[in-house]
Amino acid sequence: MPLPLVKSARRYTSAQQFAYEELRSWILNAVLQPHEVLRDVEIANFLGVSRTPVREALIRLGQEGLVEASASRMTRVAGLPLDRAPHLFQAGAPLDALAAELATPLMTESDLNLMEGLLESMARTTAPDRLSALDEEFHRVYYRRAGNPVLIEMLESLDEQLRRIERHIWGYVPVHEEAYEEHRVLLAALRSGDAKAAADAARANWLRSWQRGEELLKPASQEM
Known part of the structure; x- marks a missing residue:
């Protein structure tokens, strides 16, 4: 299980919170892959904490659907939420x-x-x-400018739920070119002051994102 560099535990209020936030970040950002086995001893040694806060963190992540117990009772990263994804993208588009x-x-x-x-x-x-990070920041520029905090909260919640899937979708080269052009169209509409064209471009980008994801990820998940 390859693990990344970590921040110091001293900036967190507890070892459990430290372990939870590090593991959650690794899962959401695809550092840890779907179905990858999680060994609490290895993680505890890597983070420099005891096994107890790691186990508590894994329980929290299990409650969030990011970690699951396999048939062999091993703890592992949950699979991508592909059944939920179309509904998330459909909600995010408007x-x-x-x-x-x-x-x-x-x-x-x-x-x-x-x-x-x-x-x-x-x-x-x-x-x-x-x-994926650049894509999120691109959209957040006009989220902030929209001036509706409730709308921002809803969109950021959707972005977080979709982050794992987005990380995997961006792993396919053809996606880069299509998404780039969609973002270019959206930016042009914003720059021209055409609100309807901007809305249409934003909606199309979200819906097409899931079309790409469904085409690319579902066949791969069926092979696992």
Whole structure:
């Protein structure tokens, strides 16, 4: 089980919270892969904590559906929530469209230039984790500008639930080119001040994202 570098446990209120946040980040960001076995002794030694907080963290992650017990009673990373994914993308599409529509007349040149820079960064990388992070930040520029905190909370909750799936979708090269063009269309609509076109582009990007995910991930999951 390859594990990444970690932050110091001293910045957390408890060893359990430290273990929980590190493991949760690794799962959401696809550092730990679906169905990968999780050994509490190995994790505890790696994090520099005892086994008890790691076990408590794994219980919390199990309650969130990110960790599961296998038939052999081994603890492992849960599979991707593909049955839930279409509903999440379907719910996110109109919300993202609304954010784009509300934000369009309020976008500043600084906002648009930031999004342009993020888009250029997306064109220069193929790393799934980096692409996913850039994609989230691209959308958050106009989420913030929309000025609706309830809408932002709903979209960020959906983004978090979809993060694992998005990390895997971005791992396919054809996705990069299609998504780049969709983001380019959205940015052009925002820059032109066309709220309807921006909303349509945002909605299409979300719906097409799941079409790509379904085409790419479901066949792979059936082979596992």
